[in-house]
Amino acid sequence: MSAAPPGAAPAWAGRRALVLLFLLTLPLVTPKIRGADEIEYFSYLRSLVFDHDVEFGNEYDRFYAADPQGLAGFKATFLDRRETETGRHINFAPLGCALLWAPFYLLAHAGVLAARALGARVAADGFSFPYVAAVCYGSALYGLAGLLLVHDTLRGHGRMPEPAATVSVAALWLGTPLLYYMTLAPAFSHAPGVFAVALLVWLSLRAAARPHSPVWEWAAIGAAGGLAALVREQDGLFLILTAGLLLHLAIARRSWGAALARAIAMGSAAVLAFSPQLLAYRALTGRFGPSRLVARKMSWSSPHLLQVLFDPGHGLFAWSPLLLVATGGLVYLVWRRRDLPVVLLALALLLQVWINGAVQSWTQAGAFGSRRFVSSTPIFAWGLAALLAAVPARRFRLAALALALLVWWNLGLMVQFGSRLMDRQRLEWPQVAVNQVSEVPRHLARAAWLFFTDRERLVREGP
Numbered sequence: 001m002s003a004a005p006p007g008a009a010p011a012w013a014g015r016r017a018l019v020l021l022f023l024l025t026l027p028l029v030t031p032k033i034r035g036a037d038e039i040e041y042f043s044y045l046r047s048l049v050f051d052h053d054v055e056f057g058n059e060y061d062r063f064y065a066a067d068p069q070g071l072a073g074f075k076a077t078f079l080d081r082r083e084t085e086t087g088r089h090i091n092f093a094p095l096g097c098a099l100l101w102a103p104f105y106l107l108a109h110a111g112v113l114a115a116r117a118l119g120a121r122v123a124a125d126g127f128s129f130p131y132v133a134a135v136c137y138g139s140a141l142y143g144l145a146g147l148l149l150v151h152d153t154l155r156g157h158g159r160m161p162e163p164a165a166t167v168s169v170a171a172l173w174l175g176t177p178l179l180y181y182m183t184l185a186p187a188f189s190h191a192p193g194v195f196a197v198a199l200l201v202w203l204s205l206r207a208a209a210r211p212h213s214p215v216w217e218w219a220a221i222g223a224a225g226g227l228a229a230l231v232r233e234q235d236g237l238f239l240i241l242t243a244g245l246l247l248h249l250a251i252a253r254r255s256w257g258a259a260l261a262r263a264i265a266m267g268s269a270a271v272l273a274f275s276p277q278l279l280a281y282r283a284l285t286g287r288f289g290p291s292r293l294v295a296r297k298m299s300w301s302s303p304h305l306l307q308v309l310f311d312p313g314h315g316l317f318a319w320s321p322l323l324l325v326a327t328g329g330l331v332y333l334v335w336r337r338r339d340l341p342v343v344l345l346a347l348a349l350l351l352q353v354w355i356n357g358a359v360q361s362w363t364q365a366g367a368f369g370s371r372r373f374v375s376s377t378p379i380f381a382w383g384l385a386a387l388l389a390a391v392p393a394r395r396f397r398l399a400a401l402a403l404a405l406l407v408w409w410n411l412g413l414m415v416q417f418g419s420r421l422m423d424r425q426r427l428e429w430p431q432v433a434v435n436q437v438s439e440v441p442r443h444l445a446r447a448a449w450l451f452f453t454d455r456e457r458l459v460r461e462g463p
Contacts, residue, residue: 014166022144028183031133036074038187039063040093046126054283056089085286096230100192104138136186143182143191149198150378157205164388175322175407177369193375196228208245215265222266226273237351244344297360305357313426314363316370322406329383349379365425412436
C-alpha cells in the first residue's frame with residue numbers, strides 16, 4: 001500500500017483502528033436473506049454452484065415458501081412473470097456479488113460436507129445457514145477491505161493527515177447507510193460495491209502517479225472497472241476517473257503510443273471482466289443486455305437529478321446529512337487544490353447523481369437510505385477528510401462531536417427503520433426527527449436485547 005506523507009502518523013495506526021471498529025460491529029452482522037434484491041444476488045450463486053445454470057425457479061420457490069406473506073410482491077414479479085424471449089425467470093441483479101461471494105460459499109460447502117461426514121444433520125443444499133452466513137460475513141469483509149483501501153488512498157494519494165483520514169472513513173462508515181448494508185442487510189450488493197470502487201480508485205491513482213507504469217497495471221485497472229460494473233452496473237461509470245487520468249498522461253508527456261496501448265489493455269480487460277454478465281444476459285433475456293423491464297425504467301435526461309439529492313422524503317442529504325457535509329468538502333477540495341484527480345473524482349460523483357436521477361424508481365422506497373450512493377463512499381471520503389484536515393487542532397474535538405451527532409442520526413434511523421418506528425417508504429417530517437429524541441432512546445434497550453436474543457421477533461413486533 002501507499003506510504004504515508006513524510007512526518008505523518010503511521011498509516012498502520014489508522015488501519016488498526018478501523019479493523020478494531022470492524023470487530024466491534026461484527027456482532028451486528030445478520031446472516032439473513034429477506035428482500036427481493038438479496039434473493040436475486042444469492043440465487044445467481046446458488047444456481048451456478050448447484051444447478052450449473054442461470055434459471056432461478058427453484059431458488060425463488062424456496063424463498064417464497066419460507067415467507068409467502070412477506071414476499072407476495074416478489075412472487076408477482078419474479079415467480080409469476082418470465083422473460084418474453086427465453087421464458088426464463090427474471091433476475092434484474094448483476095452477478096458480480098455471486099463471483100465475489102463464491103470463495104466463502106464454496107468454503108462453507110466444504111465445511112458442510114465435512115460436518116455431514118462426521119454425522120451432523122446440516123443440509124448440504126446451498127440454502128442452509130452456513131451458506132447464507134458465508135455470504136453475509138463475506139460481504140462484511142469486502143466492506144472492510146474497501147474501507148482500508150479508502151484509508152490508504154486518502155493517506156497516500158490524497159495526502160490527508162491523521163487523524164483526519166481515519167476519522168473521515170469511520171464517520172462515513174457509521175454515519176451513512178453503509179453500516180446498515182455491512183451488518184443488518186449484508187446480502188445486498190453495497191458492501192462489495194464499496195470494495196470494487198475503492199479498488200478501482202486505488203489502482204487508478206497508483207498507476208497515474210508513476211508515468212512509466214507498465215501496461216499490465218492499466219489492464220488490472222480495467223479488470224477492476226469491469227468488476228465494479230459486474231457488482232453494480234452503474235459503478236462502471238467510475239472508470240471516468242481512469243480515462244481522464246490516462247488522457248492527461250498522454251497529453252502531458254505526448255506519449256500517444258503508450259497511451260493507446262494502455263487504453264487497449266484497460267478496455268480489453270474491462271470487457272473481459274464484464275463478459276460473464278454479458279453471457280448471463282444472453283441466457284436470461286436472449287440478448288447481450290439487461291431485461292427490457294429494467295431498460296424501460298430509465299430516462300437518460302435524468303429528470304430526478306435534484307430530487308435524488310434534496311427531496312425531503314427520499315433525498316440523499318435528508319437521509320444522510322453527513323454526506324452533505326462531505327459533498328461541501330469535495331467542492332472545497334476542488335477549489336483549493338484544482339488538480340486533475342480531485343476534479344475527476346467530483347465528476348465521477350456527478351455521474352452517479354445523474355444515473356440515479358435517471359431511474360424511474362429514484363425514491364428507493366422501502367430501502368434504508370439512498371443505498372445507490374453507498375458505492376460512492378470512496379469519493380465522499382475525500383471531501384470529509386479535506387474538511388477535517390482544515391480544522392485547527394484546538395477545534396478538532398468540536399468537529400468530532402459534530403460528526404458524532406451525525407453518526408447518531410444514522411444510528412437512530414437504523415433503530416427506527418428496523419423497529420418499525422417510522423414509515424419505511426419515506427422520511428416523514430417532523431415525526432422522524434421527533435422520534436430520534438423521544439422514541440429511539442426509550443426503545444433502544446429493548447430493541448438491543450431482542451436484536452441479540454430474538455431478531456425475528458424484533459422484525460415482527462418492533463421494540
